[in-house]
Amino acid sequence: MARRFAPFGPRRVRRPALMLAVALLAAAGWTVVWATDGLHTWEVGTVDARFRLRGARPAQNFAVIELDDATIGELGERPPLRRSRYATAIDKLRRAGARLIVFDIQFTEPTRMREDNALIEALGRARPTVLSTTETDGHGHTAVLGGEDTQRAFGVRVGSTLLPNDSGGVIRRMDYSVDGLKGLWVVAAETLWRRPVRQFGSALIDYAGPPGTIQAYSLIDVLRDRLPAGAVAGRIVVVGAAAPSLGDVHPTPTSPNGAMNGPEVIANTISTVLRDRPLRDPSWPVAVLAIVLCAALVPLAGLRLTPLRSQALGLAFAACFVVAAQALFDHGLVLPVIAPAGALLCAAIGALAVHYALSASEQRRTHELFARFVGEPVVRELLTRQDGGLLGGVRRDGTVLFADLHGFTALAERLEPEATIEVMNRYLGEMSDAVMAQRGTLVSFLGDGVMAVFGAPLEQPDHADRALAAAREMLDIRLPRVNDWLRAQALSEPLRMGIGMSSGDVMSGHVGSARRVEYAAVGDTTNVASRLETLTRDLGAALLISDATRSRLSAPPEDLLSLGELKLRGRDGRIVVWALDRASHRIEEHTS
Template sequence: MTHGRRRFRALLFLGVGLAASALALAALRLHVVQGLELNSVDLRFDMRGTQAPPQNVVLVQVDDKTLSDLRMRWPYRRTVHARLIDRLRADGAKVIAFDVLFDAPTKDDDALVQAVARAHNVVLAATQTNGHGLVDLFGGAYPDKFGARAGSPLFPADPGAVIRRVRYAVNGVEAFSIAAAERFSGHEISPSRLGGQTTWIDYAGPEGTIPAVSYSDTLRGKVRPGFFRNKIVVIGMTELALQDVHATSTTPTMPGPEIQANAIATALEGFPLRSVSWWWNAFLILGLGALPALVGMRVRPLPTLAAAMAGGAVFAVGAQALFNHGHIVAVVYPLGALALSAIGSLGAHYLIEAMERQRTRDIFSRFVPEQVVNQVLTKTDSHLRLGGVRVTGTCMFTDLRDSTKFAESLPPEQVVDVVNRYLGELTEAILGHGGTLISYLGDGFMAIFGAPIEQDDHADRALAAAREILEERLPRFNEWFRERGYGEGFRMGIGINSGEFLAGNVGSERRLEYTAMGDTINAASRLEGLTKGSGHSAFIAESTCDALVQPANDLVFAGEQEVRGRAGKIKVWSLPAGAPAFAPAPAAEPVPGALGPAVPAPA
């Protein structure tokens, strides 16, 4: 491959990688597939599996058992909640977090307020606020007046109403979970601890992971003594009929109180699950977007695809490992960049291959018939090269006699015009009979039959081409030559030999040529040279006569010729004499049998 093509290939693949990365970065900035990204976080929770539940957070749940035991309609009278608070205080609960709204006043408020004041560790859920952090309960009471704290139980919902994050504050009121964690630890939690206004809830698992007991069992003293000691007790509704059930990262049906318990545990652990910065995600996008492009510059499509798949697998495993250690990286956008880059790289491969194949087609069409170019291309390797193979075929060499003197007598432009006319006539004869034009040798050429496409009748094709050259093409060229006033015309020599030879592409990446080599080729060249002064225009080796499918009974035996590089002599035949191509040339020294009668070629 030339430097220019290598440069084009590199720029094409780099462009693919950059384009894929740019699209993914734009999608990341615009949150184009944010839903899929969030779903990938849920999948990472599933892959991580259920974790050990927190030891300092428990649930007291209004479940089906409670509804059956107490036989009271929800919401319960506040005197009942007051009795529950007293039970929990007596058992040593450190924080009592009521995930139940007490906004509207009732006649039983005094009993509940007094129980809250006695416990002095209650956190109440509240949604009514003045927007500046002040809330009112029971229709007008402020929680700090009876030793309680209030927090907003509301969570921000992602697309699909899935609860994955906790907000630090809503309308100036701290989140219920953060208020409970602060009450438990005795320390204020600043927004900076969350890394922003919201942060991920580190769910321990699906619903039922947080230790829980029934509201009715707790109220009736049926829970093991000391169970609530030094713990945060979250009280709320878990029965489906009470409609406080939501989708989360770990389950589609988690009760609201258990979501609060997970959020409280997350706050107590210091919010261990954090998203990495946008720049880290951008770096991952650029890296994965560049991977297929960089690999594709050097290898074929399948290894490129394999590298992309391996890179994606390694990234997915790494993203899960990071998640398990508390770091959430974007997954969909980097994998999207990887997929786009891989698809683009495959497209680039096929584009380059199509261009190379067209270039190769153009090259081959210069020296093989157009109708067999496709067959030739099917035999090329992955680099569009014809590998070296040993074939049996026929080789032909030609040469124009006395062309040197002619070339010295005319301007270069006219000489080139004449030579091109001559070679054009001969090329048509070679290609017309299915031959492969290997190379032009000044005013002659080398051609083979039987490669790169196998031909059982390679010898017949070569002989037919030689006849057409000597009987039609050369006379027509000489007639044109005389009409232009250049002279009488030319004679030529042809050498034909058949046998095994090696054929294939040779050269460097910068320049390749399809050629043939071997003793058969050398002998054909020598035979062409021996026609000089022989009185014959063509010498056809016995090996070619033996390879004919259709015997040529009109060939003239031209004797045995000594060929340089061969141990013995070669029997050769020639074509019968026809009408001269121009005025008779000076007599040449005949070779044995040169002017004798026609002798049939050996069958």
């Protein structure tokens, strides 16, 4: 089994930089989207979904009295009702123990004096009360009940009921004041607390639940004394129009398939202020941190994990983030979801693009590098199996072969430089073809020598057989072919060569610098093969192989002759060496 080492080359340097760039770009881009409220419709849609997932919460401190179709039908009176009707309702609600009466009905224009007086007197008896309006002079002044003097005289406070429409006409937020007039929800809270409400800009309305969550009763039941005992005792009572024909119905985050009537919306706004606006938008550091974390996750994971695992991690993190956003929402923090999710998605796509771009570049680089050392079939197999480690370092069981010409240096001194180079090119070309024919890797040319390895970078169970076959081809076919060419060119006497081979662990991979890269195979196996090739000169042998190579042959040939244990130059200990039986008498002299 191969043991991988850290890959060599600029690829590992570029990958962190590119992944960091992907994370930074995704984080910066989606931070801008969040800061400029881009994709607002999608973001508030997630808030609506979080309301629905949270479900309804009790609102026991509130009750709604509805001017509904039942009231209109039983009274036989079309709205606006006579103000004495509301005066009667106020008295009955006061006697029933209502804590505060809030009207989501405007009393701006005067009607009959008797009717107006009845209403004003009832308000005075129930003081304090809160009335609503949508009309101001732009400076917070209103004409409700004829003006502010009357309001103060009878303990009446007035607030605006204008609520901003968000995307899709949905009412999601409330303002502290409108045209200088405080919102009805602020006025109601201040009336109950008897102190000012801390000013705020815009705030999310924390709806208790879908329409009907807040207990509602018909106005006619109040007028006819049909309210259940204790129905409004100690509660904040909001009186308003609920009949669909009156048009005071609005879409809200908790009413996706319908609408919520005005008084229930107002009750939810007052409840939100009384609870100190429990739903808070995050501070910008928190929001930006969420975006940055989502943007950085997959690219940084991609430095350690495979693309599939890093993408799966991103998907799992997205699910956890959604769960966390819901949990935080349940505890009052409205964390943005769209911008972090967008950052996560863009960063994941970017990381995947970087991976495949680098993989494509790596394949081209692998082809360019290995095409110099192995045949095209091996290069194609490398490209289908390459995972990055092959460009770095691997430890494999392989066979190293060294081949060298004997006496070529003396021969080169007698030849012209051009002829010398021509002979070397012819010889090295033939030897290279013999190596690649057996799917070996041509490691290097060492002057007139050749170094090759079998079993790396691709594993080859029969590497020893391939190496021996290549050596036989060199000796029996390639070298005679070179000698025939030399005779035809009348350049020199026939050439002789020696080959040394050994098998075992081979550490191989590309080494060098960014300017020059070579393939290398190092280790004790390489040293033994080199020493055996050197020993062929002393023994006059054409081929020497270690016992480690012979033991790995699938069927050791009969023409291998054991030379016993020999001492190799520069190496401690002795090893068993084998030679082809074609060796000269000098082998016998050396071993005798």
